[in-house]
Amino acid sequence: MDLFSALELVIVRPETLVAEARPEGFGRTGLLGYFFGTLGLFVCLRMFSAVPPGMMSFGVVLTLVLAANFFFASSIHLFMDFTGAKGSASRLFLAFGCSDYFLALLVPLAFFAKLDVLNGFLWFCLCFLVVIYARVRLVRRLYPVSTNKALLSVWLPYAGLCAVFFVSFVYSLAWLVWLVI
Amino acid sequence: MEEQNNSGAVNPEAQPKPAAQPVPAAARPGAALWLKIIAGLYALSLIAAFVVINKADAARKTRPKDLDLSKLSGLGKSKKDAVAVIPLYGAISQGSSGHSWERGSQQIAKRITTLAAKKEVKAIVLDINSPGGTVGAVQEIYSAILKAKAETKKPFIARFGEVSASGGYYVAAACDQIVSHPGTITGSIGVIFSVSNFEGLMKKVGFRSEVIKSGKFKDIGSPSREMTLDERKLLQAMIDDSYDQFVTAVSVGRKMPVDQVKLLADGRIYTGRQAMDAKLVDKMGDLQDAIDKAGELGGIGKNPRVISDSDPFENLLSLMDSKLSLFGAKSVVEAIEIAPSLEYRWYGR
Numbered sequence A: 001m002d003l004f005s006a007l008e009l010v011i012v013r014p015e016t017l018v019a020e021a022r023p024e025g026f027g028r029t030g031l032l033g034y035f036f037g038t039l040g041l042f043v044c045l046r047m048f049s050a051v052p053p054g055m056m057s058f059g060v061v062l063t064l065v066l067a068a069n070f071f072f073a074s075s076i077h078l079f080m081d082f083t084g085a086k087g088s089a090s091r092l093f094l095a096f097g098c099s100d101y102f103l104a105l106l107v108p109l110a111f112f113a114k115l116d117v118l119n120g121f122l123w124f125c126l127c128f129l130v131v132i133y134a135r136v137r138l139v140r141r142l143y144p145v146s147t148n149k150a151l152l153s154v155w156l157p158y159a160g161l162c163a164v165f166f167v168s169f170v171y172s173l174a175w176l177v178w179l180v181i
Numbered sequence B: 001m002e003e004q005n006n007s008g009a010v011n012p013e014a015q016p017k018p019a020a021q022p023v024p025a026a027a028r029p030g031a032a033l034w035l036k037i038i039a040g041l042y043a044l045s046l047i048a049a050f051v052v053i054n055k056a057d058a059a060r061k062t063r064p065k066d067l068d069l070s071k072l073s074g075l076g077k078s079k080k081d082a083v084a085v086i087p088l089y090g091a092i093s094q095g096s097s098g099h100s101w102e103r104g105s106q107q108i109a110k111r112i113t114t115l116a117a118k119k120e121v122k123a124i125v126l127d128i129n130s131p132g133g134t135v136g137a138v139q140e141i142y143s144a145i146l147k148a149k150a151e152t153k154k155p156f157i158a159r160f161g162e163v164s165a166s167g168g169y170y171v172a173a174a175c176d177q178i179v180s181h182p183g184t185i186t187g188s189i190g191v192i193f194s195v196s197n198f199e200g201l202m203k204k205v206g207f208r209s210e211v212i213k214s215g216k217f218k219d220i221g222s223p224s225r226e227m228t229l230d231e232r233k234l235l236q237a238m239i240d241d242s243y244d245q246f247v248t249a250v251s252v253g254r255k256m257p258v259d260q261v262k263l264l265a266d267g268r269i270y271t272g273r274q275a276m277d278a279k280l281v282d283k284m285g286d287l288q289d290a291i292d293k294a295g296e297l298g299g300i301g302k303n304p305r306v307i308s309d310s311d312p313f314e315n316l317l318s319l320m321d322s323k324l325s326l327f328g329a330k331s332v333v334e335a336i337e338i339a340p341s342l343e344y345r346w347y348g349r
Helices: A003-012 A014-018 A026-047 A055-082 A089-114 A120-142 A147-180 B030-062 B105-117 B135-152 B167-173 B199-205 B229-254 B258-264 B272-277 B287-297 B312-328 B330-335
Strands: B082-089 B121-130 B132-134 B156-165 B177-180 B185-187 B269-271 B305-308 B342-345
Touching: A003 A014, A003 A026, A003 A089, A003 B030, A014 A089, A014 A120, A026 A055, A026 A089, A026 B030, A055 A089, A055 A147, A089 A120, A089 B030, A120 A147, B082 B105, B082 B287, B105 B121, B105 B135, B121 B167, B121 B287, B132 B135, B132 B167, B135 B156, B135 B167, B135 B229, B135 B342, B156 B167, B156 B287, B167 B185, B167 B229, B167 B342, B177 B272, B177 B287, B185 B272, B229 B258, B229 B342, B269 B272
Parallel strands: B082 B121, B082 B305, B121 B156, B156 B177, B156 B185
Antiparallel strands: B132 B342, B185 B269
């Protein structure tokens, strides 16, 4: 099954995600989703000169995206498992890859943002929210949970990371103050 | 990732009922087509993005490479002629490490050499606020100034802040002009070598140190015993020699006869105004006056552009180093250090 057919199947018949046998081509589709999503993100960031050029730079971003999503999928699965909802962690990881296709939207958005036609940051956030929404839908497909619980589980790792960054930031500030005084 | 707990996932009762049943694939033959169209647009936008990025990168590469790290240090913002200001604050000593962010004598000497070698620097102002320091460290800076002057023929101006005594004055003596506040504490031309004697204290606490030495002067300056007469004579000879070097440096730098300098160099301190009367200082004024004077001597006129010898990154590292060394106890350790040393230093502060 080619990429388009596999993706079409996920879009048109999402119930196949929880079928006993994993949908054909789903693994490849998910991983390519990460690749193309990261490519979109990378090109967008390159247009704003936010990342260095080169294959190595793209490789680093892709590795970061894969690692982050691996962490997200595993922590969501752990949360679901602790709260009694059963599902497949590997399918969740691949499904998140499928949701990353939305990041391809960042390329034209970056163009328009560069032309000052639209607010780059706002649209970047909206694109991010679309990905989150897709992930919530996918989590609901893969685990028998309510929308609220799916929303909570998807936001939980992000919130955890934000908390860690916030604590590190506050600690750094306190440390700088200690250095100066 | 392990494919696990799959049994629960296929339980149709536990699964939430979708709001609308998904339409079978056969009923939507256009989905794949739309996906292909979107993929095509994505590919087009990627190609366009790569073209734009490549053009932007090429334009950036053809620009003159002015992204030099030295720009960050504030040392080379422009090639316009300028006066460099080098601060010399606190006690002067050799740094305990070779770190560039340390403010030891070797780093200051290196800064003097580096700045003097810069084409756009036409004169250098030494902003001194120091009670002096160890003989070796003071002479390292003094020597760097003399060498820079000989090699580049650039004028050096010393500016005195609150205190510029003893070693601080020694360094200033190498400069072409000295500008001071009327109330600056300066002078204290002389040498000091102080040794603490803890013999009585050690006896009280029952501590005794045993010394095995190769010669009778090997433990000279030891705090655990009384100084002998021979040691005193030897140290006095050292002090006299260092004092002579100080007097010679002042005599040469200030173009005064040695005898006249010796009359002033009994270790006394002077205010800036008294020092000017004694010809130890050339002019009363503040830092701006010193910079103006440097601009005039450097041939670039009054109110010149100033290159400040401050590197924000090195300042931060210096701050971190001083704070983190022994968790802030480094300064305490330095303060109570009892090792004797030969110093051009005024201890009135």
